[in-house]
Amino acid sequence: MKFLTLLSLASIAVATPLFNATFAGRQSQPQGIDVSGFQPNVDWNTVKANGISFAFIKATEGTTFISSSFSSQYTGATNVGLIRGAYHFAHPDSSSGATQANFFLAHGGGWSADGITLPGVLDIEYNPSGAECYGLSASAMVSWIQDFSNTYESKTGRFPIIYTTTDWWTTCTGNSAAFASTNPLWIARYASSIGALPAGYATTTFWQFADSGPNPGDQDLFNGDAAGLERMALGS
Template identity: 35%
Template structure:
């Protein structure tokens, strides 16, 4: 994964273990965001959750919340998701994502079960909250997660600000990096976890205002124009046809990953974020030019992937353009509305 940058936005994460916090001192120390522990399991709530959220907001920090996952079955994961969302809703709207903290396996369940539990939790959090959550995990434990988890943004723990986290099957880059568990910050007695966000404060604010969907997969000008045009046409008597859900089968290095796509005006579209999680292409965002990039190349006029659609908070690109750009092939099955993309 990528290395940290001195220009990245700095933040912390806390729980009741940090005790009473002087949040104005934390802000003055240069911390712009915080993830606050909300809950654990299906019934426990962190005793300082509400006071930490209120204090951080009063000091002007951007706030997110995390849940420590203990489930050993998908049913238990769904129960924990419901508990987490209920706890978070009690404090109102948070700017940063809700987070699944999945970092150990004390019950020694197998890899497939780890993934099934994580997906059940994430999907229910998104369904109940209306926002796409974030995955927190450790550098080593992250190796347990398979490619489908890569559709969720990553907060990774590796305690070294000089050695970046390692690539996994699901992720080739991080959005947040917890690089120390022994930080010292004014306003907090004792140690606290230190984090950085991949980008400056302006990009973090965009991330927050986008409803927790990272802006590094957006093409603000053309996609925004298309979204506006779509909204305008849908309110007229000649509304455009609604996108049709499709199944996308990505085949890469002999492995098949199933995901969701869309059929729009008889053209197949696939989520841009999956270029990274499935094929390993580096999807990024140039804050200076407000332009998305794939493998360092901006998605501007003339780029093979310039034709994109912003649907909800997800950016889709034409499958045919994907194949052209990355020398693959695709097969469409109209009967099952299934697209196979092979590289």
């Protein structure tokens, strides 16, 4: 999640009314963070004391990278009572969606209905080291995402959350609406409003609104209240 471009974060500024999208309203919604190996030593007690309710933690990337910080970060978040989940940074050019979903599941990306585990996240965004869309056509990219998503759902009973930007999604999937009825959306946009969303989505479940702040990592909001966040972890 460190590869979002300024172009993506300044994408179309159309307000999304179904999310409390102003800076002033953010304190009323569950706040979260997402972290990776860039934040190896998170003080989770301080994070909890600062009012954070949930965390997403990087587990894997492609089929060759397992975060050495994942276990300690995940355990730390668990021990202080946060609702937490794992995310996978996709490399659609290196292997199939199913292969990467299985790699993610094998290294911390699973889900269980314990009330504290969020569905795994497919982080699908700008290529950090090559062509923006990883050399895939829009239809091939949609097929790759479906392969990942369906594999994850078949193993866990939950569809993964999709993390992306509207700019990347529009460019690289042709603004596909194929996932709006199944996969929760986590949109990244660092601005005072969320802006336009990918096709089919009336609102977003999570919003990454800043890449820094009073807590480690990126800063996030859940679209709902604390009870809604708990229901999402339970799968209801």
